[in-house]
Amino acid sequence: xxxxxxxxxxxxxxxxxxxxxxxxxxxxxxxxxxxxxxxxxxxxxxxxxxxxxxxxxxxxxxxxxxxxxxxxxxxxxxxxxxxxxxxxxxxxxxxxxxxxxxxxxxxxxxxxxxxxxxxxxxxxxxxxxxxxxxxxxxxxxxxxxxxxxxxxxxxxxxxxxxxxxxxxxxxxxxxxxxxxxxxxxxxxxxxxxxxxxxxxxxxxxxxxxxxxxxxxxxxxxxxxxxxxxxxxxxxxxxxxxxxxxxxxxxxxxxxxxxxxxxxxxxxxxxxxxxxxxxxxxxxxxxxxxxxxxxxxxxxxxxxxxxxxxxxxxxxxxxxxxxxxxxxxxx
Numbered sequence: 543x544x545x546x547x548x549x550x551x552x553x554x555x556x557x558x559x560x561x562x563x564x565x566x567x568x569x570x571x572x573x574x575x576x577x578x579x580x581x582x583x584x585x586x587x588x589x590x591x592x593x594x595x596x597x598x599x600x601x602x603x604x605x606x607x608x609x610x611x612x613x614x615x616x617x618x619x620x621x622x623x624x625x626x627x628x629x630x631x632x633x634x635x636x637x638x639x640x641x642x643x644x645x646x647x648x649x650x651x652x653x654x655x656x657x658x659x660x661x662x663x664x665x666x667x668x669x670x671x672x673x674x675x676x677x678x679x680x681x682x683x684x685x686x687x688x689x690x691x692x693x694x695x696x697x698x699x700x701x702x703x704x705x706x707x708x709x710x711x712x713x714x715x716x717x718x719x720x721x722x723x724x725x726x727x728x729x730x731x732x733x734x735x736x737x738x739x740x741x742x743x744x745x746x747x748x749x750x751x752x753x754x755x756x757x758x759x760x761x762x763x764x765x766x767x768x769x770x771x772x773x774x775x776x777x778x779x780x781x782x783x784x785x786x787x788x789x790x791x792x793x794x795x796x797x798x799x800x801x802x803x804x805x806x807x808x809x810x811x812x813x814x815x816x817x818x819x820x821x822x823x824x825x826x827x828x829x830x831x832x833x834x835x836x837x838x839x840x841x842x843x844x845x846x847x848x849x850x851x852x853x854x855x856x857x858x859x860x861x862x863x864x865x866x867x868x869x870x871x872x
Contacts, residue, residue: 597629619648628704639708675699770820
């Protein structure tokens with residue numbers, strides 16, 4: 543639904559939607575599953591059985607207003623409501639789960655000049671599981687003829703899906719890489735960015751049950767909330783020859799180094815900085831060694847790297863055109 547205001551440009555919209563999908567397994571043969579009935583007996587399915595795996599519903603409600611404030615400002619504001627419901631008899635502890643999100647947002651597009659545009663905005667979210675989150679955004683665009691210069695700062699929040707929050711399930715990741723080519727005029731984009739991710743959910747490998755191995759499942763993966771303590775980092779210098787400086791920068795602890803002050807920008811070795819952030823440091827690699835006795839290897843210590851160098855030298859030696867001192871120099 544859309545309603546235009548008196549200025550004929552500003553308007554209000556209201557939208558509501560509902561969706562549901564059911565996901566079943568239709569069995570053509572007998573299968574012994576990993577699931578159990580409340581009485582402790584294992585669930586066995588037979589030919590002709592249709593078993594509900596998941597049923598998911600989503601309600602979406604959205605009210606938005608776009609207001610033209612003079613010739614230089616366009617203000618957008620709105621509120622959103624989303625409610626998700628999931629039913630999964632065998633994959634949820636209680637058989638069902640639900641979550642809701644409430645959000646408000648506002649954004650002002652300010653055309654300061656014909657060339658300079660500034661956008662300011664925010665989004666405030668209340669999530670059933672994660673509470674309140676405030677995410678601001680500021681961006682600027684400056685036009686130089688056919689070229690646009692852009693700069694943006696923003697902070698984002700994305701809640702996990704219902705399945706990621708509550709459901710235990712096996713997933714298979716597959717699919718080829720695809721490249722898409724456009725046509726028409728030539729376009730080029732150069733982008734620089736810095737992303738900082740908190741509480742990321744990632745797929746990790748978990749043991750495959752004997753029943754799944756019988757069904758020829760090769761690998762089982764589970765969604766987990768990935769924390770720094772779940773990540774082990776291997777420190778190695780990217781140098782042809784590495785010595786004391788590489789050791790000190792990566793591993794060494796000097797007088798006055800304070801673990802509690804080892805922030806990413808502090809004057810301390812990377813081992814202390816990463817440990818301060820909660821990461822684990824690998825000590826079983828040849829270039830790390832014992833926690834107190836780190837042996838640093840340069841690129842030249844690796845046979846595969848030395849082979850690249852030697853092969854490159856052989857190519858140059860056998861090609862007279864590569865020599866800069868004359869053909870007779872060989």
